[in-house]
Amino acid sequence: MAGVPSPNRIKTHQIYTIWEAAEALGRHRQTVIRWIKDKGLIADQSRVPWLIRGADLKDFLGHRRAKVRTRLALHHLYCLGCKEPQEPDGKFAEYSQQTATTGMLKALCPACGCILNKVVKRADLEVIRAKIEVAVQQANPRLVSLLDPRSNDTSTPEASTHDKTQLG
Numbered sequence: 001m002a003g004v005p006s007p008n009r010i011k012t013h014q015i016y017t018i019w020e021a022a023e024a025l026g027r028h029r030q031t032v033i034r035w036i037k038d039k040g041l042i043a044d045q046s047r048v049p050w051l052i053r054g055a056d057l058k059d060f061l062g063h064r065r066a067k068v069r070t071r072l073a074l075h076h077l078y079c080l081g082c083k084e085p086q087e088p089d090g091k092f093a094e095y096s097q098q099t100a101t102t103g104m105l106k107a108l109c110p111a112c113g114c115i116l117n118k119v120v121k122r123a124d125l126e127v128i129r130a131k132i133e134v135a136v137q138q139a140n141p142r143l144v145s146l147l148d149p150r151s152n153d154t155s156t157p158e159a160s161t162h163d164k165t166q167l168g
Contacts, residue, residue: 007061010054017049021057035060074124075131077116079109086110088132095125096137105134 005025010016018036022029032052035041042056072078076085077093088107097103098119105118105128120128128134 004065005061007058007065010058010061012055012058014054016052016054016057018043018052019049021052025061039064072118073131074120075128077105077107077109077118079112079114079116081112081114082109086116088116089113091132092135093128093132094135094137095120097122107132 005027009024010021016024018029018032022032025032032041036043036045036050036052039060041052041060044051070078070085072085076087078084079086086109089110090108093105093107095103095105101122102119103122103125105116105120107116108114109116125134125136
């Protein structure tokens with residue numbers, strides 16, 4: 001199982017055995033033992049079974065998760081193939097508007113040639129352009145607001161020609 005397990009699966013005020021911690025996190029018991037022996041997970045080893053406080057396990061997993069997270073510079077995109085931030089190949093990227101405030105930045109990875117994608121704010125585009133060349137694609141016509149209302153708009157009341165009239 002890849003990735004760092006979520007600390008949200010652990011209850012802070014509960015005491016776990018190695019088996020219970022492994023089961024709660026979806027890991028093998030040897031993995032939890034290795035965390036205790038090599039990685040610094042705090043456990044009471046004075047008796048068998050070893051006991052782990054939920055708060056200690058949650059802190060341990062939180063620190064591991066924080067190490068894995070990557071903060072990207074605005075002009076870097078994360079490559080899923082290389083598993084690291086990359087500056088676009090040739091310092092060139094394309095930007096296409098997605099919503100009124102955000103858009104998608106697309107480029108090629110210089111190391112493996114994969115397509116890199118990153119959602120960026122429209123306001124950050126000028127800062128990104130200072131570092132790399134960005135070609136802005138035309139906005140999707142579905143997202144551009146229309147100046148004239150649609151012909152099937154029924155929100156405005158119109159005079160009705162089918163009113164009942166009194167015959168007199």
